[in-house]
Amino acid sequence: MTRSPVWHPFTQHALEPPMKRIVATEGAYLTDENGHRMLDAISSWWVITHGHRHPTIMQAIRTATETYDQIIFAEYTHAPAEQLARGLIEIAPAGLQHVFYSDSGSTAVEVALKMALGYFHNSGTPRNRIVVMEHGYHGDTIGTMSTGARGVFNAAYEPLLFGVDQLPFPEPGDEQATLAAFETYCKSGGVAALLIEPLVLGAGGMKMYDAKVLAGLKEIASRYGCLFIADEVMTGWGRTGAMFACEQAGILPDIMCTSKGLTGGALPLAATLCTGEIFDAHLSTDRRKTFFHSSSYTANPIACAAAVANLEVWRTEPVGERIHGIGQFHRTRLSRFEGDKRFANIRQAGTIAALDLKVPAGGYLAEVGPRMRALFRERGLLIRPLGNVIYLMPPYCVSESDLDRAYDAIDEVASTVLGQG
Numbered sequence: 001m002t003r004s005p006v007w008h009p010f011t012q013h014a015l016e017p018p019m020k021r022i023v024a025t026e027g028a029y030l031t032d033e034n035g036h037r038m039l040d041a042i043s044s045w046w047v048i049t050h051g052h053r054h055p056t057i058m059q060a061i062r063t064a065t066e067t068y069d070q071i072i073f074a075e076y077t078h079a080p081a082e083q084l085a086r087g088l089i090e091i092a093p094a095g096l097q098h099v100f101y102s103d104s105g106s107t108a109v110e111v112a113l114k115m116a117l118g119y120f121h122n123s124g125t126p127r128n129r130i131v132v133m134e135h136g137y138h139g140d141t142i143g144t145m146s147t148g149a150r151g152v153f154n155a156a157y158e159p160l161l162f163g164v165d166q167l168p169f170p171e172p173g174d175e176q177a178t179l180a181a182f183e184t185y186c187k188s189g190g191v192a193a194l195l196i197e198p199l200v201l202g203a204g205g206m207k208m209y210d211a212k213v214l215a216g217l218k219e220i221a222s223r224y225g226c227l228f229i230a231d232e233v234m235t236g237w238g239r240t241g242a243m244f245a246c247e248q249a250g251i252l253p254d255i256m257c258t259s260k261g262l263t264g265g266a267l268p269l270a271a272t273l274c275t276g277e278i279f280d281a282h283l284s285t286d287r288r289k290t291f292f293h294s295s296s297y298t299a300n301p302i303a304c305a306a307a308v309a310n311l312e313v314w315r316t317e318p319v320g321e322r323i324h325g326i327g328q329f330h331r332t333r334l335s336r337f338e339g340d341k342r343f344a345n346i347r348q349a350g351t352i353a354a355l356d357l358k359v360p361a362g363g364y365l366a367e368v369g370p371r372m373r374a375l376f377r378e379r380g381l382l383i384r385p386l387g388n389v390i391y392l393m394p395p396y397c398v399s400e401s402d403l404d405r406a407y408d409a410i411d412e413v414a415s416t417v418l419g420q421g
């Protein structure tokens, strides 16, 4: 067979086995070309919330295609975008009153950064410093890489990345250091915004921190007139147990980014929500104050219709109960690993469970992820550890027996990799 021209994301083609071809998806499962079913225990990179091909969402997509394709979104609007914006405002933290559409998590964050700088620029009090948290991840564009953790993933692009101020990760018991660092940055002036993943730093290794830290950071931001940008791209749509993670800290962000679960994972779409104050700073008879951002596929009507259907699923199905059940199941199975010498930092937030495999030091770490991935795959499980961090983030339709199987596999795979099995 000739080699495929496709260049896959985050894939070292010289080391990876050939890509497995998926021919169908349903519920919590992917089916490959040999008819083998794989449990999608990471929701296809965190996007699938209710399950693959939820009937309500797929029907809404079919219906939308009878009427729409892409429609220019400057000068024109359409019902799916209008309906979705109203629906989002209704469920989002109070104070968020406007919705700007784009098409991925990265673009939602880029939009947020531009809104923040635009707000201060248009108000005649320019500020341009961005504060972020250590181990953060906000996307893979040059702008969002600049705000994320630096490392092997962006070393080649480093010369183009802009500087940001970084807060230490709030390790348990040392949260005060994070708050103090933020206050110091704010005091020194020019801080436009804090950009942060609330409660869980996803790509940075499913690192979890206390809601009190978020509340503390928000309090400081408000005191210094610095905007609070919640990157809820991963944490939104129930992942941490609440609709949006910010709710758990009782905070109201000035800007909120959402994408992954916005359409239930069926189609690409993103939204950046902001307060009336930020919108108003761009509202002027002076055209120079316009918010200068657009992408060709802004507010794609079919994607918006899928997102409207997602809202309907949340309204009409016991999604909260499913999430609660998954959380309880995680706690039960994780408790069996407490005190297990193979694991450290056993943690959970809502539907997300994570634990670190204690790998002996010495260059071995980089190989451990791919090795575990292959062992999980052999067992019919899609689980992609982040280095030595094993995590589960299943779609909400997952069954207890599926989760049981995933935990049994973690047990086995950990022993195999550590050479104890």
Ligand SMILES: *Cc1c(COP(=O)(O)O)cnc(C)c1O
Binding pocket: 103, 104, 105, 106, 107, 109, 137, 138, 139, 140, 197, 202, 203, 231, 232, 233, 234, 235, 259, 260
């Ligand atoms: C995935 C992710 C992004 C980037 O989203 P894309 O759709 O992949 O561009 C941004 N922020 C967070 C917190 C994410 O998890």
